[in-house]
Amino acid sequence: MTGSASFIFAIVLAVGAFAFRRGGPPEKYAAAIIVSWIxxxxxxxxxxGPSGFNSVDPVHVVLDGAELVAIVWLALRANRFWPLWAAAxxxxxxxxxxxxxxxxxxxxxxxxxxxxLPQYIQLIALILxxxxxxxxxxxxxxxxxxxxx
Numbered sequence: 001m002t003g004s005a006s007f008i009f010a011i012v013l014a015v016g017a018f019a020f021r022r023g024g025p026p027e028k029y030a031a032a033i034i035v036s037w038i039x040x041x042x043x044x045x046x047x048x049g050p051s052g053f054n055s056v057d058p059v060h061v062v063l064d065g066a067e068l069v070a071i072v073w074l075a076l077r078a079n080r081f082w083p084l085w086a087a088a089x090x091x092x093x094x095x096x097x098x099x100x101x102x103x104x105x106x107x108x109x110x111x112x113x114x115x116x117l118p119q120y121i122q123l124i125a126l127i128l129x130x131x132x133x134x135x136x137x138x139x140x141x142x143x144x145x146x147x148x149x
Contacts, residue, residue: 002050005042012038015123023130024137025145026078030086030126033070034119037063053112056101060115064093071122079147082129089118089125 012035019031044059051057068090075083096114100107136143 005045009038009042012119012123015126019126019130022134023126024133026074026080026083027126027130027133029074029078030071030083030122030129033067033074034122034126037067038119053100053108053115055104056097061094061097064090064097064115068094077146079144080129080133082125082132085125086122089121093118 016031016035019027023031040063041060044063045051048059051060068087071083071087071090075087093115096111099114100111
C-alpha cells in the first residue's frame with residue numbers, strides 16, 4: 001500500500017471507529033459497509049496492482065455496486081437524513097463507471113474523480129451523522145434508530 005493509500009485507510013478506520021463509538025446502529029452499519037468496501041478495495045489492489053483509470057474495472061463496478069445496494073438499503077430504513085447523502089455519493093461513483101463505459105476516450109480524470117471522491121462525501125456524512133446522533137441522544141434521550149415498517 002502506498003503512503004497516500006495508507007493515510008486514506010487510516011482516516012477511514014478512524015471515522016469508522018468514531019461512528020462505532022458515538023453513533024447508533026445506522027452509523028455502525030454504515031461504518032461496517034464503508035470500512036469493508038475500503039478493505040476489499042485495498043486487498044484487490046494489493047493483489048492486482050493500482051488502477052490506471054484508463055478503462056472500466058469490472059471488479060470496481062461490482063464492489064461499488066454492492067456498496068450502493070447496501071447504502072441505499074440503509075438510507076431507506078434508517079431514521080436519519082445523512083444516509084441519503086452517502087447513497088447519493090455512491091450513486092455518483094457507480095455513474096462514473098457507466099460514463100466511462102459509454103465514453104471511454106478522454107475520461108481518465110473524470111472517471112477517477114467520479115469513482116474516488118464520493119467516499120469523502122460518505123465519510124463526512126458519517127461523521128456528521130454520528131455527531132448528530134450523539135447530540136440528539138443527549139438532548140432527548142434514546143430514540144428509534146430505524147423507521148417503522
